[in-house]
Amino acid sequence: MNAAKNKFLECKIFTSLTEERSRIRKYGKGTIIHFQGEEYHSLLVVVEGLVSAEIHDPQGKKIKLETFSPVSPIAPGILFATDNTLPVTITAESDVKILSVSKQDILTILQKDTACLEGYLSLTGDKIVLLAEKIRLFKFNSIQQKIAGYLLNLSKKKGSNHVRLPYTREFLADLFGVARPSLSRELSRLADAKILDIKNKDITILKKRALNYILEGKFGTLYDYDNG
Amino acid sequence: MNAAKNKFLECKIFTSLTEERSRIRKYGKGTIIHFQGEEYHSLLVVVEGLVSAEIHDPQGKKIKLETFSPVSPIAPGILFATDNTLPVTITAESDVKILSVSKQDILTILQKDTACLEGYLSLTGDKIVLLAEKIRLFKFNSIQQKIAGYLLNLSKKKGSNHVRLPYTREFLADLFGVARPSLSRELSRLADAKILDIKNKDITILKKRALNYILEGKFGTLYDYDNG
DNA sequence: CTCAAACGGTAACCTTTGTTACATAAATAT
DNA sequence: ATATTTATGTAACAAAGGTTACCGTTTGAG
Incomplete structure (x- = not known):
């Protein structure tokens, strides 16, 4: 790239x-x-x-x-x-x-x-x-897994739990190959579950462990995890 | 290949x-x-x-x-x-x-x-x-579109409306990247719609035009076509 | 020929994602 | 600043495909 x-x-x-x-x-x-x-x-x-x-x-x-x-x-x-x-x-x-x-x-x-x-x-x-x-x-990856992978990667590069998305949601949806409202929905779900804090392009990873579990496919649809 | x-x-x-x-x-x-x-x-x-x-x-x-x-x-x-x-x-x-x-x-x-x-x-x-x-x-392609593309291609190569699948359903499902029962279901639907005649690995294309329409995404879920 | 293993059809149900439509917010130009 | 466009969140709904389980069929080894 x-x-x-x-x-x-x-x-x-x-x-x-x-x-x-x-x-x-x-x-x-x-x-x-x-x-x-x-x-x-x-x-x-x-x-x-x-x-x-x-x-x-x-x-x-x-x-x-x-x-x-x-x-x-x-x-x-x-x-x-x-x-x-x-x-x-x-x-x-x-x-x-x-x-x-x-x-x-x-x-x-x-x-x-x-x-x-x-x-x-x-x-x-x-x-x-x-x-x-x-x-x-x-x-093989759900939308949530794509989000998790993407954010964890960004966060790792930056060495911080807070990242700023370099792209618009629409651009990101195209990058993930999904529909824009679908991406929005999944982001909202992760925010509802207090895994992410989202304010426009600024995203804070609140529960990194949970995000890692999602990435690895260890969750179904419910997020019954601890903090971390 | x-x-x-x-x-x-x-x-x-x-x-x-x-x-x-x-x-x-x-x-x-x-x-x-x-x-x-x-x-x-x-x-x-x-x-x-x-x-x-x-x-x-x-x-x-x-x-x-x-x-x-x-x-x-x-x-x-x-x-x-x-x-x-x-x-x-x-x-x-x-x-x-x-x-x-x-x-x-x-x-x-x-x-x-x-x-x-x-x-x-x-x-x-x-x-x-x-x-x-x-x-x-x-x-971008549904399972039916993959089937249509695959069969039309086989048929063209062979110069006949009758083709013999070189693979098992399971192999084909892997090739298409879909679940085996899903492939079965879609094949059955095409047979129900009299677009294909399926007997084990032997398939006859009954309505080539319909199959082409499917490939090009010109149908929704209903097959209201003529013969050909 | 016989039998086990591989293969295949099917149905009920579930999950994920897409679609459409609309209201709001943010960004940009004038 | 204001207007206009572009971006975004959301909800109701639809569609596609996956999952599981089960049973019948085909195949191929011995």
């Missing part, structure tokens, strides 16, 4: 490309950068702003699969797939700058330098891990 | 490896070849038999993501992921022979030959396409 250390993104042959003005294109907030179903011929790379990848269905429902912040390559795997039709829609969540690198240029880089090659392979491998994790989440 | 033409699998450097006896290991039907959650260090390749990849959850529910028939590499992407923990369990569906190739050997091959490199990248890219498609299927 975010830009982690990667041998491909750091290799000189690639970084030098990111400085070529001619390769960069700007998109305004809300613009669609690449439509689901269209062929994907050149690697797009987010160099400024925030970009998301969503699966849309004909009825207009959608699932946000990923958000990309600089410097992140978009769909490095699909570029080389037998069917190189993009399975997601790429949207600018803010004003963004996108770098474009042809498939052939990528191949040339990969062939030249083993570190680059390993780096690129780990980029595509990480996508597979991410998608597999999404499937696990979608099929 | 099946072994399609691929530049990596066909390149000589790789095919010569498949002849080295010492690299091959046998597994009996039902054996687990690699556990979900364990690190994946060498590329495994199915050279004989049938192998499946499933996501398991702690409660024992499972989703079959893929089946591999010879010659198919298993998880070529994860091999190079930052977190190279396998997100799926690899199971022998029959007696199988598995070839093992070290990560380093793969890198060497890819560096030597552009065709191999492109081939390997398309293998991993195709996995991403497959997983994205699974997500779409899981989130």
Whole structure:
């Protein structure tokens, strides 16, 4: 999702490309950068702003699969797939700058330098891990479990029981792949059960233990736990 | 899923490896070849038999993501992921022979030959396409839509309205990621509506048009269609 | 051929999530 | 500040799918 250390993104042959003005294109907030179903011929790379990848269905429902912040390559795997039709829609969540690198240029880089090659392979491998994790989440986790997992993770990163949601409820619902009122309902239930204290985007975890139990599927629908 | 033409699998450097006896290991039907959650260090390749990849959850529910028939590499992407923990369990569906190739050997091959490199990248890219498609299927398609899609596809391949299911109901339910009785119920409903004629594993599509409508989500729960 | 094990259909019931509609609150532009 | 849009909570209801339990059928080993 975010830009982690990667041998491909750091290799000189690639970084030098990111400085070529001619390769960069700007998109305004809300613009669609690449439509689901269209062929994907050149690697797009987010160099400024925030970009998301969503699966849309004909009825207009959608699932946000990923958000990309600089410097992140978009769909490095699909570029080389037998069917190189993009399975997601790429949207600018803010004003963004996108770098474009042809498939052939990528191949040339990969062939030249083993570190680059390993780096690129780990980029595509990480996508597979991410998608597999999404499937696990979608099929095996209830909405409450998704909330629990998400909040516990945020809280751990921040080292505090109080977190501020970086997204709107609607954005979050798309990220979880659920309906917005359903997310609202489950959040309210957790608040009713005094597990969470919710004030707009500010959420305090009141009973971390309970939240962990929920995440692990140790509760049914009732919350008969102690404090903690 | 099946072994399609691929530049990596066909390149000589790789095919010569498949002849080295010492690299091959046998597994009996039902054996687990690699556990979900364990690190994946060498590329495994199915050279004989049938192998499946499933996501398991702690409660024992499972989703079959893929089946591999010879010659198919298993998880070529994860091999190079930052977190190279396998997100799926690899199971022998029959007696199988598995070839093992070290990560380093793969890198060497890819560096030597552009065709191999492109081939390997398309293998991993195709996995991403497959997983994205699974997500779409899981989130946006009802059980009836999955059945419709599956049968129409089988029927198209065979060029006949009569198909024979290659799997048991249980296997199919896992493939669809649904409960077995749920799949049974929906199959029965389609039979009740005279859209399908079902006799064990032999299914005849009686109303292809209706099935297409279902697939496209043009029906609610009632089937008020014409013939065809 | 026989028998046990695996497979499959079904019904009643439960749980989760989605849908729709509406009122309120918050954010943003003018 | 005020207006307008966007975001959010909520409730009543619907729908889809899961669970469990049971029994009949098919299959395949011996």
